[in-house]
Amino acid sequence: MAAAAAAAVGNPNAAAASIAASRVGAGALRAGSLRVAGRRGSVGVVATAAMQPAKAVAAEASPAVAEVGENGAASGLARPDAFGRFGKFGGKYVPETLMHALTELEAAFHALAGDEDFQKELDGILKDYVGRETPLYFAERLTEHYKRADGTGPLIYLKREDLNHTGAHKINNAVAQVLLAKRLGKERIIAETGAGQHGVATATVCARFGLQCIIYMGAQDMERQALNVFRMKLLGAEVRAVHSGTATLKDATSEAIRDWVTNVENTHYILGSVAGPHPYPMMVREFHKVIGKETRRQAMDKWGGKPDVLVACVGGGSNAMGLFHEFVDDQDIRMIGVEAAGHGVDTDKHAATLTKGEVGVLHGSLSYVLQDDDGQVIEPHSISAGLDYPGVGPEHSFLKDIGRAEYDSVTDQEALDAFKRVSRLEGIIPALETSHALAYLEKLCPTLPDGVRVVVNCSGRGDKDVHTASKFLDV
Template identity: 60%
Template sequence: MNQSPNLNSYREGPDEDGRFGIFGGRFVAETLMPLILDLQDEWNKAKTDPAFQAELKHLGAHYIGRPSPLYYAERLTQHLGGAKIYFKREELNHTGSHKINNCIGQILLAKRMGKTRIIAETGAGQHGVASATVAARFGFPCVVYMGATDVERQAPNVFRMKLLGAEVRPVTAGHGTLKDAMNEALRDWVTNVEDTYYLIGTAAGPHPYPELVRDFQAVIGTEAREQMLEAEGRLPDMVVAAVGGGSNAIGIFHPFLDDKNVRIVGVEAGGKGLDGDEHCASLTAGSPGVLHGNRTYLLQDADGQIKEGHSISAGLDYPGIGPEHAWLHQIGRAEYVPIMDEEALEAFQLLTRLEGIIPALEPSHAIAEVIKRAPKMGKDQIILMNLSGRGDKDIFTVGKILGMEL
């Protein structure tokens, strides 16, 4: 239980029970236990199976478009007048975000396990689109659970999923956001255990999901580390990524965790501010609890009831966070900071104008943090940021807020 701060490596978790320190675990109904044990067995075999790794690599290169470029954001760097800013361009992946990395990996696992039906939950719709995409590519029927509020604010992605042949089931419980979609997906799974594979989109949930999602996303950081060494001959001083559940962040952070001179910064959704309930900053303003199969930091009241949270970005609108982030926060290896809705919106517009890249609202939070930090750093320093998704899906939301006619 006790975590030594002097670890030889920060990259060895989780333990065999799926714990990162006190976080993680397998808090699921008995009906699901045999399934997640099967998944763990299959994952352990796949990890070391050269054929599986080869197929993953092949699809990564030819279907997703890996490696994604490492891009020096020259105009943004000049504008801010401090550290050199590099983007890992995950928004250039097939389907427009990092989510596809994990979906390709998990659909191969589903196939190995002989499952015939895919379910997924989605917030912003990026994971839903990526799931619907791999389901189409591999010929699986696919049901995507999406909060009714998100269905409304992410209409383009809903349409994409439908075009791809997925059934989108709006969830009206609660506030109709990602948490409610995840509850509903778990209910589907517990009902259809025999044939269904639950394709979780973030590095959270019961063991082994946090581990396997991280491992499928770690390609981001592994590539970026090599690309940075090639471009600059050295590692960055800081790695920054937005954190909702935390899959893009853990993907870029993990390969850098043992590089002790690299600062790791996760950016949470500060929503309308941390004073009230309208934010999703689970690490900054939450406390440890148990939800959706794992122990992690949660937004909750004194009775242990989970709060709804709020973010302008549907993808960050989740009152919890992946357990490995909870652990990295607790031991102090990574720092987590909030960015408000308005700051993210400004960053969204600045990047669009300066670099000709329309980012998704999720990484716009990371950009906002870079905007704060870069000017305070020296010109010889380097920030690496994960540009995890593109903003096409968000133009209607942003247009509405800015009062533009579309």
């Protein structure tokens, strides 16, 4: 089965036949079906077939169900369970080549989680280099905009992750993973990027610590995020264009995984979202949970309570999970993730994975995936390069299925309108990714009682998107 799993990186069609045959031969068929989704010629393409992953992919990919508390969610590092599962989602669907690296990474993460010296170093860099903590800002004019005729309406706050060094939340994870990579003795760092913010953050931290940095980026994304490509190169990173598939984030991730398989001994892969094989969804969440922890403390300082509603955009889902995680056990707080509806969820041009996807495996993890009846990945579309991804982090899939979080979507045009609206009302130019969350206020605010406090995660600034927006907006 190791050969079958490894084939998923090299020859997808061979992998499909091999894994399916092994399942049948091992008597591993069970009720129901699971799609292991991908695109012909890219990482992770296998077949539609029933699956018992215990040994078919790797021992650690056991489909154990996480223990869930009375409120429908396990707490802290109990999510995921020991097998990297959030309920049925998550796991490690990877070539055998990567199993040792993932096990080593998980062990190092758990060891460092309790290491006071590591935490002190990380906290110091986040404070003095990244610029944390970020403000929880009362958006007065945006609040006024959403007041009803009788003067009532919700109160809108922005968690200003756009004010971090490099202009987005991504640096929280990049700093921590580079420190972790150094402890592991890895001197070569690779990463994927869509909007370029994760690539810039990774290149920035590699420059700070003198590490080799290679960034994989879809050729289409490089064109629409040319400013961030220049920034990465200026910081000393090698940016490798990916022309395969749709030449966007999914394909960049596939190429980064191929690189990692080949160079696993000296290379650390800084995955930029809460997606991918265990321990990445857990680890990236833990490195971003500072967003929610600060929000809780700041809310208590500002009004002596908690937020009522949390809103964040969702592509892979790292900024949303960073905000949500702190509040999962607070059942009185609504958590709303906003995906990219592109041209509309009823068209074939959107990236609304949790709205329209089906359960499958992509990039090493079981989650919701945009796929066709044959388990082939459907091309996603979003005006926002950072949301233009056909999968989503497994913990988001879990929170959706247990009903703890809500997920909706907004179109390209709605996001562009919000991009302009917030720029004009607050003097803050938000990233197009963030603009999706801000656009959702148009749907949300009319439904909320007076005085409800809404926190929107302002995940990034929009300098990188001005060129794209200028093609569509009349200013």
